[in-house]
Amino acid sequence: LKRLLAQLQEAEAREQWLLPPGSSAYDRFKAAQALAPQDARVRGAAARIQPAARQCMEDNLRGNRLRAARTCLDAWQALAPSDPALAPAHRRLAQRWLAVGSERLGMGDTAFAAQALQQARQIDPGTPEIHAFAWAASIEKCRAMLCRPLSDRRCHSTGSAYSCTTASAKGCASSATRTSWPSRRNMPSTPQLVATTGWPWAMLRLTLPL
Numbered sequence: 001l002k003r004l005l006a007q008l009q010e011a012e013a014r015e016q017w018l019l020p021p022g023s024s025a026y027d028r029f030k031a032a033q034a035l036a037p038q039d040a041r042v043r044g045a046a047a048r049i050q051p052a053a054r055q056c057m058e059d060n061l062r063g064n065r066l067r068a069a070r071t072c073l074d075a076w077q078a079l080a081p082s083d084p085a086l087a088p089a090h091r092r093l094a095q096r097w098l099a100v101g102s103e104r105l106g107m108g109d110t111a112f113a114a115q116a117l118q119q120a121r122q123i124d125p126g127t128p129e130i131h132a133f134a135w136a137a138s139i140e141k142c143r144a145m146l147c148r149p150l151s152d153r154r155c156h157s158t159g160s161a162y163s164c165t166t167a168s169a170k171g172c173a174s175s176a177t178r179t180s181w182p183s184r185r186n187m188p189s190t191p192q193l194v195a196t197t198g199w200p201w202a203m204l205r206l207t208l209p210l
Contacts, residue, residue: 001039004032008045017052018075025049026075050079057089061096069093070123094124098133105137110144113137 008028011017016024026049032042056072073093077086101116117137120130 001032001035001042004028004035005041005045008032012045012048015052017049018056018072026053026079030078046079050076050083053079054085054089057093061093064096064100066093066097066100066119069096070119073123090124091127094120094127095129097123098127098129102133102136105133105140108140108144110137110141113140 005028007023008025011023011025011028018024018026021027025045029042029045029049032039032045036042053072053076057069057076060066060069060072070093073086073089076083076089080086097116097120101113101120104116105113113133114137117130117134120127120133
């Protein structure tokens with residue numbers, strides 16, 4: 001314990017509060033706490049490190065370094081689990097994940113959106129914006145799947161690359177528009193033949209006048 005406390009003080013003197021991993025003041029504190037959680041020297045170290053962890057979280061949050069902010073927030077919570085400022089800090093970090101996730105979702109990055117949603121749920125599952133973001137992410141994921149072009153191998157097996165391209169474009173367009181029934185004015189006035197070509201999952205409908 002004495003050795004750990006000395007190493008902790010050395011890390012504090014270098015202002016290595018949370019970094020580098022394994023030799024930071026926080027890591028030395030956790031090791032000392034495991035040995036003597038009620039020791040006055042250990043509890044005093046927690047009181048000194050806590051402000052640094054909180055500031056670390058705020059700095060990383062301002063810079064949108066959200067994973068680093070999460071690390072600092074976890075350290076803050078471990079140091080002061082009853083701190084009343086923790087709840088609003090969790091909420092702000094979860095909301096920032098959703099805000100950045102929403103921006104990336106608008107660019108079509110559904111993978112990052114899924115990570116953002118997971119992070120927000122872990123940090124603060126009661127965040128009000130989670131439900132709306134989850135819904136938007138699921139809609140965008142479905143749209144992306146409809147718009148995704150078929151692989152070259154599958155297109156080659158159909159014998160019609162045009163059918164693959166057309167099917168992808170048709171699915172993308174139909175996912176972005178509301179389905180509506182045709183009116184009588186749009187109905188064909190002459191008999192027509194409808195032919196289908198291509199692989200069953202990439203079907204191209206050709207409407208040919210008789």
